[in-house]
Amino acid sequence: MNHHRAIAAVFAVHGAVAGTLATRIPWIEHRLDLGPGVLGLALLCPSIGAFLAMPTASRLAHRLGERPAVRLLIALWCGVLLLPALAPAPGWLFAAMLLYGAAAGTSDVVMNGHAVNVERHIGRSIMSGLHGLWCVGSMLAGGIGVLAAHTRVDARIHFGLVAAVLLGAGLLAGRGLLAHRAAADAPAPRRYTLPNRAVLGIGLVGFCATFAEGASADWSAVYLTEVAGAGPGVAAASFTGFMAFMAATRLVGDRLVRAFGPVRVVRYGGATAVLGGVLVVTARTPVPGIAGFALIGVGVATVLPLVFAAAGDRGRTPGEGVAGVATITYLSVLTAPAITGWIAEGLSYPAAFGVITCVVAVMVLSAGRLATGGRDGHGGSGPGAVAAPGPAATGEPASR
Template identity: 55%
Template sequence: MDARTVRRARVAVAATFALHGAVTGSFATRVPWIQEHVGAGPGELGLALLAPAVGSIIAMPMTGRVSHRLGARRTARLLLALWCCAVALPPLAPNIPLLFAVLLVNGVLGGMCDVAMNAQGVVVERHTGRSIMSGLHGMWSVGGLAGGAAGVVAAHVGLDARVHLAVVAAVLLAGALAAGPRLLEVPADRDGVAPPRFALPSRRVLVLGLIGFCAVFGEAAAQDWCAVYLKQVTGSSAGTAAGAYTAFALTMAAGRLCGDAVVRRIGPVAAVRISALLGAAGGVLVVLARTPTPAVAGFMLIGLGVAVVVPLVFTAAGNAGPTPSEGVAGVATISYTSGFLAPSAIGGIAALTGLPASFALVTVLLAAMLPGARLLGRHAATPSVAPRTPAR
């Protein structure tokens, strides 16, 4: 494959990640409007917001079969277009049952699109022969921040969410239609044999998924509880508590955008080991902190520690599975499940023993990534063609 095609595919898959993140960021800012529109209480809204997680977990293992039937590039293009359109549906739901149904469908589309775009990232990375997955996940964060910023403006001026998200859907769909034709076909490694309808992860993918589970658990715990921790444990002001999340998010995004350069220099095994040490050190700081400054520093280290782990795990799984889609689907299902469990687990432990004990668990899980790091070296990105001998 010529270098120009690979470059175009790399730009297209980066745009795909950004578009996926923009959908998520746009929806998140209008949840209060949707809650008021359907007249939902906190419990009802919480149940409705569980629907996307359920849909994702159910659908992600099926992505390999769909990709086999339709072709990986067509599957990614179709799912991305549908995911962009789906952001317009939640504000149209008139009641809680329909909102749950709509969000369930959104979860199915978002989860399968996530697997398809990560499989694309694995293939492009193979052709480039260098790490790019961390930067792709960084583009997802950039898209989420852009969608969220536009949503904040729309909410501030009182724009009806039905109008706002319909416009967002149209703009993002145009971007999806422009990026889709430049994606690559993912090779089928099953010699034409169709994958199972619901693919269970292999042992290697399961271990990789457990590494991702630890990283996503730390990410979700810090994301949802850092502001509460600052306020309740360190006695900080509301502004400082909110700033803890901003600091965490910025270090994680910066770590992902810069992570590929680090991985190229020291390799994925060393990168994950250093990440585990940074994350665990941040967890220790958070557990011991009784004033705001060390706690914020701890959350920043956690953000830096988890930044590159999930992208590297996705790459390794895509190269370890029977096909990239199946490997990514197995890891995504295991990893993202921890993101759904972490907030409630942290709350439950905190209710019994306090928030510092909850983040002691987070620290242990982040440190647990250390012994599994060596597995990533076996499935790192490799060039799809032999490298040229440099001229003397």
């Protein structure tokens, strides 16, 4: 298995774990007899766990080496899938979800940091496609989860079987990962990594994109029901469509990056998402609303992969850069649904998505932060091209 295929398989496995849990939340809710408030708090725990744990991930990768760290954390991520289904009471569920989030976030950081180095090693952009495969893995596992729920398979059995299969796939993929270690004189990552100024600027772009993504994913069905008069089936299908358009865009995103460079891809994508936001805000029937959410998905799809790639180049090491920007984007994921709900309750749903559209506009204006070294952003000479391994690739501070 070559390095590209190996890291692609890791991304698919990571997405499959997330997609598996998402489909069986109702089973956990029913088993523990949770009310909406308690369930909402439980679903907040993964983001808190990830937010707290991610800044430590780059130090682990430095100590163990990237390949062992990716293999270890992906195995842990597969294993903790069982914990929420085994939780006997709400308190145990909160603890399980915190651990689930910590494993999710740390594995996310190390695999994206490793992907930055694989991208440099093979000399072309691959990050968008990797995130597309994450979506594919999530949707495929979600489909299996829907079938398991429909046939009333106990989630403990479902999760155990899936975890075993994904653990094997993750360990097998890990054997093909790039054997990369920081240079002997490279600075050791800090115990708790905070983003530097350059990564903060890149993180702003990622924050805006994930804010729009998280709000749209969580509120699209409610919006279409309350504002556009959609029936339950049509409203639920809007989320599937949103994710499908995101996945498809990410799978072709690397070609766009190689053709136009990341800055133009983010700007054009942002303009598409702004158009989608305008459609959502003005929609009073389901069709334009669904189209608007689909355009938001298309517009923000490639941003997070490009943000991770840029942050990997601007941190002291790729791992630190990715950890810093991941912390910012998870903060966005953590706050976006709640802020959207507060605005909708205080004003209206269209007003809430009007604010989200403005957030996307900020992303468009900030896209220049992804530029590198003053290059022109075209084809192989632009920021979309992957430079030969240089200071950042060997763990030394980037000079840009």
